[in-house]
Amino acid sequence: MTKRSSVSTDRWCEQSKIDLEHRYQFLVESVEDYAIFMLDPSGCVQTWNPGGQRIKGYASAEIIGRHFSVFYTDDDIAVGKPQALLEAALARVHVEDEGLRVRKDGSTFWANVVITAVTGPEGELLGFAKVTRDMTERRRLEELERLQARAAVMEQARESERKRIARELHDDLGQRLSALKMALAVHEKQIWQQGAEISDQIDAMTESLRRIAADLRPPCLDDLGLTAALEWLADSFQRRYGIKVRLAVHGEPEGLNELTVLSLYRIVQEALSNVARHSRASEVSIDLSKDDLFCRLRMSDNGVGLPPGEKLRSDAFGLVGMRERAAQIGGDLQISGRPGNGVHLNLLIPVQGLKGAAR
Known part of the structure; x- marks a missing residue:
């Protein structure tokens, strides 16, 4: 290969590298469902994309240069969670976490976060790549599914209890009322007038008992x-x-x-x-x-x-x-x-x- 052709190839490779970087930058800037940005080794924001602004509320000029701990709750900051995640990413190359994050306006959302350590050719730490996704809606749906499942279990328990009560009303109290009526019939001649009234009341009670038991859980x-x-x-x-x-x-x-x-x-x-x-x-x-x-x-x-x-x-x-x-x-x-x-x-x-x- 001639020197001229070698120089031409080098220029082509350099131009391809520039085109690739432009494409990558275009890709990152076109993503709106994910906040994709870089941190320097100390954790300060270096780059920002439209997804970051949509999810977290900060414009690029408002957040670049600030420490990424601004995205964390006071409780997380108090226990040193932001720094712990950077150290974990450095030790394991990348780390994934889910939890509450804070927007510019102070509101919180449930986020899935992946932090990846970025190193140079000699292994030196250049910074961290951070990808954040708003999982609030998915978490809400999961919570709704859990509540529905819990409601189904509770309803099943209630139905089992209704079934038990209905059975006891029918088998125990119903039989006792029948025995009482039979005993009353034995003495009906002595207390004819009162016995007839009491018998009618027992019949009404028995009918009400059967209706209540059936409403709770019909045997049929x-x-x-x-x-x-x-x-x-x-x-x-x-x-x-x-x-x-x-x-x-x-x-x-x-x-x-x-x-x-x-x-x-x-x-x-x-x-x-x-x-x-x-x-x-x-x-x-x-x-x-x-x-x-x-x-x-x-x-x-x-x-x-x-x-x-x-x-x-x-x-x-x-x-x-x-x-x-x-x-x-x-x-x-x-x-x-x-x-x-x-x-x-x-x-x-x-x-x-x-x-x-x-x-």
């Missing part, structure tokens, strides 16, 4: 399945409130898992309770169907509906509980209504993942 839901439980619920509601109930069940809802069966039953129970309290309806229809793709629950009443322009509040009509139950089984719950046209409930649940031991 465990013994006969969802369809039978809904039929019992509809008949009991109709006799108690004088509101006609039309129930139709299509498909095979009994193939759903226990949580879905219980959630559907409780949603229907709460919706009927709302009809009794608010609708002034004379008739309500319940339609439950299931095919290979979806399980659908539709309920409508012929009551007063919703006043003009009124929207359902998040705490109205027991909506919070129904929405939580729907969310636990992956369902989409919609409630609507117009004045004089009743209230309509539609619940759509994807069948995938709902199958379990047949009830």
Whole structure:
């Protein structure tokens, strides 16, 4: 190779290096979801990118030259966390950390941070590369998932307790009332007048006891399945409130898992309770169907509906509980209504993942 061609090659290599540096700088400056910047060996900010300004709130002129500990909470600074992270990065080449960080305006956010030690050809420390990502939204979603899982566990515990109480009411107190009535019948001739009154009171108490136990946990839901439980619920509601109930069940809802069966039953129970309290309806229809793709629950009443322009509040009509139950089984719950046209409930649940031991 001639000297001229060697010089030309060197110039080409140098130009390629400059182009590569420009491309790298362009890449860093185009990233807005990550704060990517350099620190000098002491921890002072040397470079800044638009992502840093978006996440942390500082313009380049406001932050370059300042120590990066400004991003940390007072508690973290008090225990020496910023310096400890630099020392860890130097010892292990890079270190990753998650925790609260502070914006320019004093607000905090949850951040994922990676700090990498940058060394020169002779191993000398040139500084640190720091990449920060705002994880607040992801952490919020994770916390929401944890709360939903915890709510599901708590609901399962509540249902188990309802089941236990219902069983004790039926088996223990119910039997004692029956024994009391039998004993009263033995002495009925001596205390005929009083005995008849007491007997009627015991009958009323026994009926109330059975209703309370059934409201807590209907035995037919465990013994006969969802369809039978809904039929019992509809008949009991109709006799108690004088509101006609039309129930139709299509498909095979009994193939759903226990949580879905219980959630559907409780949603229907709460919706009927709302009809009794608010609708002034004379008739309500319940339609439950299931095919290979979806399980659908539709309920409508012929009551007063919703006043003009009124929207359902998040705490109205027991909506919070129904929405939580729907969310636990992956369902989409919609409630609507117009004045004089009743209230309509539609619940759509994807069948995938709902199958379990047949009830």
